[in-house]
Amino acid sequence: MISISFIYMGIMVSFFSQVDFTEKGKINPSEHTRTIALNPDNNENSNWFWFVSLVNPYPKMESEKPVRELFDPIMGFFAPEQKPVKTVSDFRDDHLIWAPHAGIGYKINSKWTITAQGGGEGGKIRTKQTHPSILLMPLHTDFEIKRMAFYCGTGVHFSPWGSPPHKDFTNWKERIKATRPYFSASATYTYATYDAKVKVKFLPFLHLVDLNLSDEWHTVSLDTNIGFEVPLNQRDEFVFSFGYSKFARLQEDFDSFTFTIEFKRFLEKKR
Numbered sequence: 001m002i003s004i005s006f007i008y009m010g011i012m013v014s015f016f017s018q019v020d021f022t023e024k025g026k027i028n029p030s031e032h033t034r035t036i037a038l039n040p041d042n043n044e045n046s047n048w049f050w051f052v053s054l055v056n057p058y059p060k061m062e063s064e065k066p067v068r069e070l071f072d073p074i075m076g077f078f079a080p081e082q083k084p085v086k087t088v089s090d091f092r093d094d095h096l097i098w099a100p101h102a103g104i105g106y107k108i109n110s111k112w113t114i115t116a117q118g119g120g121e122g123g124k125i126r127t128k129q130t131h132p133s134i135l136l137m138p139l140h141t142d143f144e145i146k147r148m149a150f151y152c153g154t155g156v157h158f159s160p161w162g163s164p165p166h167k168d169f170t171n172w173k174e175r176i177k178a179t180r181p182y183f184s185a186s187a188t189y190t191y192a193t194y195d196a197k198v199k200v201k202f203l204p205f206l207h208l209v210d211l212n213l214s215d216e217w218h219t220v221s222l223d224t225n226i227g228f229e230v231p232l233n234q235r236d237e238f239v240f241s242f243g244y245s246k247f248a249r250l251q252e253d254f255d256s257f258t259f260t261i262e263f264k265r266f267l268e269k270k271r
Contacts, residue, residue, distance in 0.1 A: 045234070048107075048267045049265060051262050052100070055101065057258045071085065087125060098121075113157040114155070115155045115156075116154045141198075145196050152189055153186045154186065154187060158182060158184070164229050167233070168233055169231070179231070180228070184223075190219050191217070194214065221246060221254070225243030227241025237265075238261075241262075242259055
């Protein structure tokens with residue numbers, strides 16, 4: 001009888017251990033834990049995020065045309081071995097202009113996001129050379145261009161199919177499948193400077209040109225983009241986009257097509 005009782009009690013304990021005693025309509029804590037594990041989209045991301053970007057612009061740079069149309073041909077006439085001087089347009093054509101910027105954003109809901117960002121770019125390009133000339137004296141040229149631009153702005157993003165889900169993906173196929181497109185528009189203020197130095201002389205005595213030019217501009221632009229947000233994990237995204245920037249003034253120099261790559265990270269929600 002004693003052994004039978006213990007066997008009976010063991011069966012009952014095993015049975016009752018399988019039963020969920022939670023009241024109807026309430027969540028069993030263990031089941032809730034398993035639900036979170038099976039549904040990683042239920043993360044604790046904040047609506048706030050930060051991002052860093054690199055923008056590759058293709059500005060018109062019409063102001064540099066005289067260098068190609070006048071300076072290079074004239075110098076080439078006097079010194080046939082003279083090479084064309086380097087300008088910002090050359091770096092643009094070789095896709096070597098990459099402007100960094102950073103910002104913060106807030107996701108209002110799954111479709112609408114607002115951002116604030118700023119950045120800058122700049123550099124100096126100098127072409128210095130000396131070649132034999134038709135006047136039997138070496139022709140020396142020193143051509144330097146320095147451009148700088150600093151900007152800040154605010155924008156709005158619209159995701160027609162909602163923002164991408166965030167979770168721990170197992171492969172890139174899942175990440176690509178979760179990618180979502182978006183459209184954006186930003187209003188941007190830009191401060192730009194321009195400095196040029198040109199020196200031309202027949203060595204050792206005959207100075208032809210010694211010119212210094214400088215200017216600065218304040219302008220605004222409307223930047224429009226279409227892009228794709230690729231989720232990487234529970235908090236991070238990789239974003240790339242194509243766009244066009246239309247400026248209020250000096251359009252012949254600054255208007256440009258752009259390609260942008262971006263890394264975005266959502267902050268953790270405060271508990």
